[in-house]
Amino acid sequence: MIPDFQSIMLPLLKAFKEGEEITSKELREKMVIHFKISEKEQKEKIPSGKQYLYYNRVAWAISYLKMAELIFSPSRATYKLTEDGLKLLKDPPEKITIAFLKKFENFSKNRNPEKDHSIEEDNHISEKTPDELIEIGYKQIKNDLSMQLLNQIKDCSPYFLEKLVIDLLIKMGYGGSEIENGQITSKSADEGIDGIIKEDKLGLDKIYIQAKRWEPNVGRPEIQKFVGALHGKRAKKGIFITTSTFSKEAYEYAKNLDVAVILIDGKDLAYHMIENELGVSLKQTYKLYNIDTDYFIEE
Numbered sequence: 001m002i003p004d005f006q007s008i009m010l011p012l013l014k015a016f017k018e019g020e021e022i023t024s025k026e027l028r029e030k031m032v033i034h035f036k037i038s039e040k041e042q043k044e045k046i047p048s049g050k051q052y053l054y055y056n057r058v059a060w061a062i063s064y065l066k067m068a069e070l071i072f073s074p075s076r077a078t079y080k081l082t083e084d085g086l087k088l089l090k091d092p093p094e095k096i097t098i099a100f101l102k103k104f105e106n107f108s109k110n111r112n113p114e115k116d117h118s119i120e121e122d123n124h125i126s127e128k129t130p131d132e133l134i135e136i137g138y139k140q141i142k143n144d145l146s147m148q149l150l151n152q153i154k155d156c157s158p159y160f161l162e163k164l165v166i167d168l169l170i171k172m173g174y175g176g177s178e179i180e181n182g183q184i185t186s187k188s189a190d191e192g193i194d195g196i197i198k199e200d201k202l203g204l205d206k207i208y209i210q211a212k213r214w215e216p217n218v219g220r221p222e223i224q225k226f227v228g229a230l231h232g233k234r235a236k237k238g239i240f241i242t243t244s245t246f247s248k249e250a251y252e253y254a255k256n257l258d259v260a261v262i263l264i265d266g267k268d269l270a271y272h273m274i275e276n277e278l279g280v281s282l283k284q285t286y287k288l289y290n291i292d293t294d295y296f297i298e299e
Contacts, residue, residue: 002041002054008061009096011035013070013089016081024077024155028058050281063148067110068101077155112143134288146270149279153243153269154213159184161213162194164279165241168269169197169207171276176201192229199237208235212242220249223261230259238262241269 008031015030016022022030032042037054044053062079065071070085081089084104093100101107153161166182175181175198182197195209210226212218223240230238236259243266254261264272273279 002037002044002057003035005057005060005064006097007095008035008057009065010092012058012061013065013081013085013096014092016071016079016085016089018081018086021074021078021080024059024062024079027062027079028055031058046283059148060144063144063151064098064101065096066151067147068104068107069110070104073151073154076157111147142271142274145274145280146267149270149273150243150266152279154215156213158211158213161241161243162209162211164273165209165211165239166195166197168272168276168278169209169239171278172272174199174207192225193233205237206235208233208238210238210240212240212244214242214244217245217247218242218250219247220253223250223253223263227257227259227261230261236260239264242266243269 011034012027012031015027015034031037032054042052042054045051046053046056062071065085066073066079068084069082070088071079072082074080153164156164162184166184169175170178170182178201181201181203182195184195185193192210193208194211197207197209199205199207208230210229212222218240223246226238226240230236238259239262240254241264245265245267246263251263254263
């Protein structure tokens with residue numbers, strides 16, 4: 001039987017040794033052995049049919065341990081214990097659950113970057129209507145998926161992020177929604193520009209793109225360099241996208257320019273991907289109904 005992702009978290013953490021780096025593939029293999037997941041179970045898929053169930057649950061376990069900062073990713077698709085993770089393993093609990101992870105200061109912040117406390121478990125949950133509970137659940141799923149998307153992006157190469165950004169803008173309607181209207185610039189001559197996309201199908205204007213797969217904040221100096229690159233192209237519009245966040249100074253600087261520069265941080269990038277169905281697949285559809293009062297009117 002394939003365990004739920006909360007049951008996977010502690011054995012997965014115990015799979016690490018101090019200073020050891022383990023790939024996501026190796027972690028999946030270790031969990032198959034630990035839980036004795038049969039070959040038949042390994043082929044079982046989630047309802048959408050897009051991914052193996054055990055693969056999906058191990059990925060979520062990794063994602064939640066990263067949110068609690070018990071593990072981190074030093075390089076693509078590779079993980080390592082943090083100091084907190086090492087400390088926890090010296091006196092481990094019987095089980096790691098979401099409730100347990102809430103003891104770690106950064107977990108809630110990483111899980112819900114907007115600090116929407118209505119998403120967290122509520123002692124007065126019984127006071128909420130079913131419609132409110134659906135909204136709360138939807139927000140939680142969206143936030144969790146956003147974090148998982150960002151973790152996935154950070155495991156990929158910088159080149160993949162540049163391609164992803166072009167794909168996203170095409171999905172959003174730029175370039176007349178035609179993929180040939182977007183391009184990644186050559187590394188040997190990018191001059192601070194990672195990609196270019198036509199604003200419309202006819203290509204009456206171009207939008208220049210910078211994409212950074214970073215962990216630290218992007219500050220004002222990086223935006224200034226990007227603006228300099230735009231001026232070099234005599235461009236009027238640019239989009240700077242990062243997997244991390246922007247500093248306050250970066251936002252303030254971008255507001256007062258003679259060119260239009262849009263800043264998209266990691267959270268917004270993930271949300272745009274979900275809204276435009278890029279890198280995600282439909283998991284389930286629920287239909288909600290109201291009473292059709294007109295039907296019950298007797299003539």
